[in-house]
Amino acid sequence: MTNGLMPWVASHAHLVPEPLVRAGFLAAADVAWLLRVGSVRQLERNLAHVLAWRDAQCTGGEADVDVISRRRLRAMSRRGMRSYFTYFSExxxxxxxxxxxxxxRIRGTGDGLASLKAQTGHGSAPVAMGHQGNWDYDGFWARLEVAPVTTVAERLADERTLRMFVDIRESLGINILLTGTPHLTERLEEALGRPHTVVPLLADRDLGRNGEFVDAFGSTIRVARGPATLAYDTGLPLYVANTYRERLHGERRKRAGSAHGYVCRISGPLDIDRFRGLEREAGIHAITQAWVDTWARGIADAPQDWHMLQPLFLADLDLSRLHAVPEEVRRRWEQEHA
Structure with a gap:
């Protein structure tokens, strides 16, 4: 389907009824969920951490993934798979x-939204975000309501699929750079050096050998260093985005042509100045922890819209494949696998 039907649908979207595409993807989501394929099992492991941490925040206790009932986890993972596959249909x-x-279909909100608009009115800003909701719609909204958008997309092995997703995002007015592009960080810093620019980065996972280990959901996760690196090196304020699906009503539903839309919640800016006195590596780590703290609260508000089907938490990682693993992280991993 990826190599044939998906690119064809993307190229002929005006000919294919959206409800039909959505129904097909929802059926596929339900089949994958019923079969509990590997990606669904991984999603459930990730969601267990979020649900346990959210419960602990309410009770004041410790996060314990073992107390999350299978029935509750299965119900949440079904919602998650349907949300994930809906993103593809959209x-x-x-x-x-x-x-x-x-x-x-997309609106902005949050205590950082006015500040972000003010910042990009005369300057630029990086934004840390995760694979949540519909990040393509986020980019479209940001281009119209905030500032021109430059971001990074993963370089996929399948060239046809890669071009399909790049073309989709460029059709929304988003400027795309690919992972593996020479001097990628410098090019992002160059973009941020221009006024009226926003650089949102999907940073809740790092598929390479490098990444930053931080605390989240009562455990340890490994995320990308990009947002913190840009904030530290440029001195620009760093914002955080979380995106959730919401049911539409009335006139907005009619205009959207859909029963559901999204809300992009902007938080921040993070106080980068308090990290300026740290050495670069320590500063990047501290800034990463700060944005993850904010982002994690947003994930806990709507875990069903977090599309994390890959290993992320320390217990699921193969440390032999990773670069420069801190000794305290290695000891923690050994304790969890003892």
Missing amino acids: ALTVKGRTREQLTA
Whole structure:
């Protein structure tokens, strides 16, 4: 399907009814969930950490993934798979949507939104975010409501699929750079050096050998260093975005042509100045921990929209494949596997 049907649908979105595409992807999501394929099992392991941490925040106790019932976890993972597959149906059909439909499907909110708009009105800002909701819609909204968008997309092995996703995002007005691009960080810093620019980065996982280990959800996760590196090196304020699905009603639902849309919640800015006195590596780590703290609270508010189907938590990682693992992290991993 990836090598054939998906690119065809994306190229002919105006010919294919969106409800039909959505129904097909939801059926596929339900089949994968019922079969409990490997990605679903990994999603459930990740969600167990989030649910346990959220419960602990309410009770004042310790996060314990073992107390999360299988029934509760299965119900949440089904919602998660349907949310994840809905994203794909929306991405593939985005070229068949009018500007009015897209603007009705995504709105911004949050205590950092006014500050972000003010910052990008005269300058630029990096934004840390995760694979949550519909990040393509986020980019479209940000370009219209905040500032022109430059971001990074993963370089996929399948060239046809890669071009499909790049084309989808560029059709929304998003400037795309690919992982593996020479001097990528310098190019992002160059973009941030121009006024009226926002650089959102999907940073809740790092698929390479490098990454930053931080505390989250009562455990340890490994995320990308990009947002913190840009904030530390440029001195620009760092914002955090979380995105959730929401049910639409009335006139907005009619304009959207969909029963659901998204809200992009902007938090921040983080106080980068308090980390300026630290050495670079310590500063990047501290900034990463700070944005993850904010982002994790947003994930806990709507875990069903977090599309994390890959190993992320320390217990699921193969440390032999990773670079420069801190000794305290290695000891923690050994304790969890004892």
